[in-house]
Amino acid sequence: MGLFNSLRKILPRRTQSDPKLRWEFLSDGTCVDNLREHESAWRVGVARFESLLQGLEKRTENSLGRRLAHAALEHDERIMRMGTLSKPSGRVPGAWSDYISDWGSRGLGRFRLLDDEQDIRILAEAPASGQICAGSLAAAWECATSRRHRFTWSDNSGDGLVVSLTEQHSDVPSPKALKAPWKESTTIEKYPYEDQDQWANFHAEEIGTWSIMGERKMMIHLDLILRFEEYCIPYVKDNKFPRSDDYTWSGLENKRSPWLGSLADSVRESFVSEGHHVLVREHSDWISIARRHLSLHGLGGVIESEQIDAHGGVRLTFSGLFHPAIVSGTLLGCWERAYGRNGKANFSLIAAKSTLELRSSRAIAD
Structure with a gap:
């Protein structure tokens, strides 16, 4: 058995499932x-997500x-527990074929077992996000062994991320679905959108x-963002940062x-720092701007635009929405790249309608 397990660890793994088949872009953006019962997902650059997390820690003054x-x-x-992929089972991660494919099509990296003696150690190679990969592997090991574990992780220089797990005797309830009110309110018909x-x-x-275009990407489900919020909101309820009022x-x-x-x-700071060229000739241009900067990443789409002042102010109505803060x-x-000055955003969810108003953060004389 020992020889068999050793061979399982070093044998080549199956080819990852094709991301282009797993992730389906819809007409609402x-x-x-x-593979997971049509859960909403965001395609994001690995470097951009890391920059976003650093920006969050700076603004909330918390380690997240x-x-x-x-x-x-x-x-x-x-x-x-969703979809048809088999769950991890047994103490040989190299045999978790569906979970290996799952990781690959999410762009998270790859993993292998280092040690299964007193403390379990799993190496994540080329991890897209250390924190996400550590939590993901901890969940997989708990599922595979039917035991709860404490986990820690550490960067192992050029080798990757080492996740260490120690069994603990505790009964933690299974997580339940979280609600996103902007998802529940939408009434717009959606269908697959074929666009190469x-x-x-x-x-x-x-x-x-x-x-994609030389930038490493990963897929993040809305469910993960919502759970991250639930962990963080109690610690930032009175938080103020320089542009809070915008x-x-x-x-x-x-x-x-x-x-x-x-x-x-x-998100705004990360986007602006990337130096995108945005040109607005008239308010209707925002529909194509949203197509490029939202829909191509699964963040949503704009179906209607309306000018609200003479200085670039615009009201946008969404066809679909991944998350209001990320989209806003x-x-x-x-808007700031187009007009070269600070703006402010007012998101509104009323009945079945999500809108966003963008305008200058300072009053401008007509």
Whole structure:
């Protein structure tokens, strides 16, 4: 048995499933996971997500890595019960064929067992996000062994990320689904949107990693973002940062406003720093701007635009929406790149309608 297990660890793994088949982009600008009961997902650059997390920690004055890792654990525990992929089983990660494919098509990297004696150690190679990968592997090991574990992780220089797990005797309830009110309210019909632009310049690299136009990408489900929020909101409820007043959130819980503002501003800063060229000739241009900067990433789409002042102010109505703060921060970044000055964003969710107003943060004389 020892020889068999050793061989299982070193034998080549199966080829990852094709991301282009798993992730389906819809006519409302969002993206769903065909293997996990059509859960909403966001295609994001690995470097951009890391920049976003750093921006969040700066604005909230909190270290958020541990909370993201625990959110990832809960998230993976939940989605492993969804769809037709087999769950991890047994103490040989090399045999978790469907989970290896799952990781690969999410762009998370790859993993292998280092040690299964007193403390379990799993190596994540080329991890897309240390925190997400650590939580994900902890969830997989708990599922495979039917035991709860404490987990820690550490960067192992150029080798990757080492996740260490220690069994603990505790009874933790299984995670339940979280609600996203902006998802429940939509009444717009959605259907698959066939457009090769969504996967243009796709390149599969090593097993577990892939890129688009040379930028490494990963897929993040909305469920993970929502769980991360639940872990963080209690710690940032009174938080203020320099541009807090540039964001308002009508129709969403007041307790979420500081978090939503911090997230949106982190997204805005990350977007602006990338130097995108955005040109607005008239307010209707925002539909194509949203197509490029939202829909191609599964963040949503704009179906209607309306000018609200003579200085670039615009009201946008969404066809679909991944997350209000991520979308608002992205579009405010577009607005600031187009007009070269600070703006402000007012998101509103009323009945079945999500809208966003963008305008200058300072009054401009007519």
